[in-house]
Each structure stands twice: as C-alpha cells, then as structure tokens.
Amino acid sequence: MITIDGLTFQYKNSTQNALQDIHLTIEDGDFLGIIGESGAGKTTLIRALNGIIPHHFPGDYYGSVKIDGQDTFDVTPSALSLKVGTVFQDIDSQMISSVVEDEILFGLENFSIPREEIESRLSGALEAVGIPQLRYRNIAHLSGGQKQKVAIAAIIALRPKILLLDEPTSELDPQSSLVFFRLLKELNESYGMTVIVVEQKIMLLSEFARKLVVMKNGRIIQNGAVREVLQKTAELRNSGINCPRVVTLANRLMELGVQLEGICVTVDEAETMARRLMYD
Amino acid sequence: MEKQVIAQKRELKVEQKNGIKVRDLILVGVLLAAGAVLKAFAGSIINIGGVKPNFVIAMYCLGILLVKPKIYESAAIGLLAGAICQFLPGTPWLNFPSELIGAVVMGSMIHLVIKIGKVNFTPAVATFVSTVISGSVFVSCLFLFLNAEKSALMAYIPIVLGTAAINTVIVQLLYIPLKLTLKQE
Numbered sequence: 001m002i003t004i005d006g007l008t009f010q011y012k013n014s015t016q017n018a019l020q021d022i023h024l025t026i027e028d029g030d031f032l033g034i035i036g037e038s039g040a041g042k043t044t045l046i047r048a049l050n051g052i053i054p055h056h057f058p059g060d061y062y063g064s065v066k067i068d069g070q071d072t073f074d075v076t077p078s079a080l081s082l083k084v085g086t087v088f089q090d091i092d093s094q095m096i097s098s099v100v101e102d103e104i105l106f107g108l109e110n111f112s113i114p115r116e117e118i119e120s121r122l123s124g125a126l127e128a129v130g131i132p133q134l135r136y137r138n139i140a141h142l143s144g145g146q147k148q149k150v151a152i153a154a155i156i157a158l159r160p161k162i163l164l165l166d167e168p169t170s171e172l173d174p175q176s177s178l179v180f181f182r183l184l185k186e187l188n189e190s191y192g193m194t195v196i197v198v199e200q201k202i203m204l205l206s207e208f209a210r211k212l213v214v215m216k217n218g219r220i221i222q223n224g225a226v227r228e229v230l231q232k233t234a235e236l237r238n239s240g241i242n243c244p245r246v247v248t249l250a251n252r253l254m255e256l257g258v259q260l261e262g263i264c265v266t267v268d269e270a271e272t273m274a275r276r277l278m279y280d
Numbered sequence: 281m282e283k284q285v286i287a288q289k290r291e292l293k294v295e296q297k298n299g300i301k302v303r304d305l306i307l308v309g310v311l312l313a314a315g316a317v318l319k320a321f322a323g324s325i326i327n328i329g330g331v332k333p334n335f336v337i338a339m340y341c342l343g344i345l346l347v348k349p350k351i352y353e354s355a356a357i358g359l360l361a362g363a364i365c366q367f368l369p370g371t372p373w374l375n376f377p378s379e380l381i382g383a384v385v386m387g388s389m390i391h392l393v394i395k396i397g398k399v400n401f402t403p404a405v406a407t408f409v410s411t412v413i414s415g416s417v418f419v420s421c422l423f424l425f426l427n428a429e430k431s432a433l434m435a436y437i438p439i440v441l442g443t444a445a446i447n448t449v450i451v452q453l454l455y456i457p458l459k460l461t462l463k464q465e
Contacts, residue, residue, distance in 0.1 A: 054292055055292070060289055061289065061290045062288065062289055073290055
C-alpha cells in the first residue's frame with residue numbers, strides 16, 4: 001500500500017511548490033490514473049513515488065511517501081526499484097543497452113538475481129508483454145510501441161509490486177496506445193501489480209483505470225473511482241480536462257432529466273444505453 | 281477549533297565522502313585526454329619560433345582550477361598527467377616528477393585571489409608559475425639524470441617561459457566559459 005501524507009515539494013531555485021499538501025492512499029492491486037494539465041505536478045508526483053524526489057532532485061520537502069510502511073525519504077531509489085518500477089516519458093533515455101536481451105539482463109544482473117533464475121525471468125518478462133520474438137533485436141530498430149514494451153519487460157523481470165508510468169503513450173498512435181493499455185490491464189489483473197499511470201488521454205483512463213486522480217497547480221482536486229470523478233464534468237473542464245464524449249453525453253442526458261443507471265465511460269456502454277433508451 | 285498541523289521541512293543527511301567526486305574525476309579525465317590528443321596533433325602545428333604549447337600541462341591546470349582538489353589529489357592528477365605523457369613522443373619518465381610538482385604547485389595556488397579590477401587573474405598567474413616550475417623540473421632532471429649538454433641550458437629558458445606564456449593564455453581563455461558551462465560558483 002502507498003500512503004502519501006501531507007507531501008509538499010518545491011524544486012530548488014523554484015519560487016512555487018510543485019506539489020502542495022498531497023494526501024493519497026493507493027491500495028495494493030489498484031489501477032490508478034493521474035491526469036491534469038501541464039505543470040499540474042503529475043511527473044513530480046511520480047518522482048516522489050519512486051524516491052527520485054528527494055534523492056536526486058534537491059528542494060524543500062515536507063510530509064512523507066510510504067511504500068508498505070517504508071518511507072521513501074529513508075531509502076535510496078535503487079533500493080526501492082525492486083519494489084517500484086518506473087517507465088519514464090522519454091523512453092529512449094531509459095534504454096541503456098543496444099540489444100533487447102541485454103536491456104532486460106542489466107537489471108537482473110545488477111540486482112544479483114541468482115543465475116539459475118535469470119533465464120526464466122527474462123523469457124517470462126518477454127512473454128508477458130508479448131515480445132519474445134524481439135529478444136535478440138537491436139533496440140534502435142524498434143518502433144516506439146515496441147520500445148515501451150521492452151522497458152516494461154525490463155521492469156517486470158525484476159517483479160516489482162508497483163508499476164509507475166509517466167505518459168507512456170505520448171509517442172504512440174491511438175491503436176498502439178490501446179494495445180499498450182490492454183497490456184497494463186493484463187499485468188494489473190494477472191500479476192496483481194499496482195499500476196499508476198500519468199496519462200493525458202482521458203478515454204484510455206476512463207476505460208482501463210479503476211481510480212482517477214485529477215491534479216491542478218500541484219494539488220489533488222479530484223480523487224475517486226473513475227465513474228465518480230467523471231461525473232464532475234464542470235470541475236474537470238475547469239481543470240483543463242475534456243471528458244470523453246460518451247461521458248459528456250450521459251451527463252447531459254441526466255441534466256435534462258433522463259433517468260440513467262449511471263454514466264457510461266466506453267463507447268460500448270454508450271451503445272447499450274442508447275439502445276435501452278430507444279427501446280424501453 | 282480545528283488544530284492546524286504544520287509539517288516539518290525534511291533534510292536529507294548528506295554523507296561526506298572523502299576523495300575526488302566521480303563527476304570531477306570524469307572532467308579531469310576528459311581534459312587530460314583532450315590535452316594528450318592536442319599535444320600529439322595540434323602541438324606540432326602551433327609552433328612559434330620553436331616554442332609550442334604543452335596542452336597536457338594546460339589541461340591539468342584547467343582541471344585543477346575547475347575541480348579545486350586537495351593537494352594530494354592534485355598530486356594524483358599530476359602523476360596521471362605524467363603517465364599519459366609516457367604514451368606521447370618525448371623523453372620517458374621525466375614527466376612524472378615535472379607534472380607531479382607542477383600539479384602540486386597549481387593545487388596550492390588555486391585558492392589565491394589575484395584580481396585586477398574585477399578580472400580574476402588567478403588562472404593565468406597559477407598556470408604560468410606551474411608551467412615554469414614543471415618545465416624547470418623537467419629541464420633539471422634532464423641535466424641531472426640524462427647528462428644533457430650544459431651549453432643547452434640557456435636554450436631551454438626561453439622555451440619554458442614561452443610555453444608557460446602560451447599555456448597561460450589558453451587556460452585563462454578557457455577557464456571562464458568552462459566554469460560557466462559547468463555552472464560552478
């Protein structure tokens with residue numbers, strides 16, 4: 001479980017807080033989406049979760065972030081990385097090897113995983129993200145989506161409990177983004193991995209995440225189940241977030257007095273709702 | 281009335297490590313490598329009446345100015361520079377004592393403040409003195425250990441002084457932009 005208590009952080013040489021009094025609890029096995037406009041503090045929150053803040057980004061730090069009761073302030077990010085894996089926004093900066101196999105081996109060897117366990121972890125990670133055929137390929141020749149999968153494979157080979165992703169689909173086309181989120185869902189459901197993803201594509205979050213956090217000016221302004229948060233269309237719009245059209249449609253219908261069981265967050269749900277309205 | 285809890289600012293415990301930092305070591309290594317390459321190639325192109333710059337000395341002077349090491353660390357940088365010189369054309373072994381002493385002199389002079397108006401001339405003065413001393417040690421060793429012709433002594437004086445002058449210009453010119461690039465205070 002992750003517990004963030006009163007976290008406030010200001011980068012060195014900055015005049016305003018990047019995070020302001022954050023309180024958040026994330027249960028084991030959650031699939032949490034974080035959304036907000038640029039400068040809202042999303043990336044800073046990810047950095048605080050994996051311990052990069054305060055260990056590599058100096059600044060004024062108040063409050064605490066605890067992973068299973070362990071304060072990230074007191075342990076190094078490398079010690080945390082067996083528990084918390086991170087996929088950064090700039091995927092190329094994360095790659096340190098030229099071949100896929102070496103990229104995955106790097107973490108395993110550096111964390112002294114026993115030799116007899118390495119092969120099963122390596123092939124298992126490649127299988128889990130569906131890229132066993134890329135094992136001996138040069139990373140420079142891979143597409144953006146394939147590189148994302150290599151980065152995830154390198155992380156899940158270390159079997160962390162928590163997977164952090166900072167705008168992982170920013171360089172992916174819509175179809176690849178969808179495939180990528182299906183993979184995250186699979187990791188979340190099959191391996192019980194806690195997934196925390198910063199994402200600008202609200203449609204993806206509304207379809208795949210179970211909980212949603214909305215940030216603005218370093219603060220959490222909405223936090224709850226996806227459907228619950230998406231009902232607050234006006235508040236989201238004020239935070240620079242446009243709800244998915246199906247959500248806007250459902251909210252508008254409810255405002256007009258149409259009796260609905262709840263909002264719909266996917267196109268399939270909207271279709272079911274529309275059919276019911278027409279035929280009931 | 282609701283009680284307001286104000287969180288305490290938290291400070292990381294900074295472990296004081298002895299010795300030169302990895303970042304500084306890399307910087308010195310890169311500068312010495314650049315000095316070796318420049319000495320091997322550009323050194324023979326820039327030749328003013330037989331006087332050539334000694335880029336290895338210039339680069340360790342620059343490195344010591346930027347990194348501000350302790351005296352024994354400066355000595356290690358000097359020995360490293362002497363070792364690099366063994367791979368370049370020249371008289372073997374003599375660069376070990378000459379660069380060692382040159383680097384120690386540089387390391388002991390970097391904290392001096394030599395200013396004219398607002399301009400800091402410490403890099404220039406320290407480099408000039410270090411190069412002259414390094415050159416003097418080199419020439420002394422030449423006469424002491426390799427029995428060089430005594431009549432050649434006079435010929436070395438302008439070469440040492442000329443090299444020191446060129447090194448002084450190189451270091452003074454490179455110091456400020458490099459310092460700004462590395463964002464050192």
